[in-house]
Amino acid sequence: MKNEPEKLKDKILAALGSVRDPSTGMQVTDLPLLDKLEIDKKGIIITLTPSSNVCPLIFKLGNDMKLAAQKAAPDLPIRFIINNHRLKDEVEETLSDY
DSSP: OOOHHHHHHHHHHHHHTTOBOTTTOOBGGGSTTEEEEEEOSSOEEEEEOOSSTTOTTHHHHHHHHHHHHHHHSTTSOEEEEEOSOTTHHHHHHHHOOO
16 A cells, blocks of 8 residues: 555546656657656655757756646755756746755
8 A cells, every 4th residue: 555655646647647748749648758656754755757858848847747746746945956957956946945
C-alpha cells in the first residue's frame, strides 16, 4: 500500500501528464524532459532537462507544468531545478516558489 507522499506524487505526475509539449504535441511525461519529481519537507521539486540548452519553450513548459502541479497539490510550493540550459538561473528563479 502506498504512503501519502507516494500517492501525492502519483497525483502530481498524472496532472503533469496533461501538459503537452507545444513543439511535438506529446505529453511532457512521455518526453525525456522530466528528470525527477520529488516531495520534500518544503514542497515539490521538479527537475527538468530541456532537449536543447537554448530551448525557447522552457519558460512556457515550466509554467504549464507548475500550473498542473498546483492544481494537484494547491498547498505545496514548487521549486524547479533546470539542467543544461543557458538561462538556468533565470528559469529557476522565475518558476520557483522557494
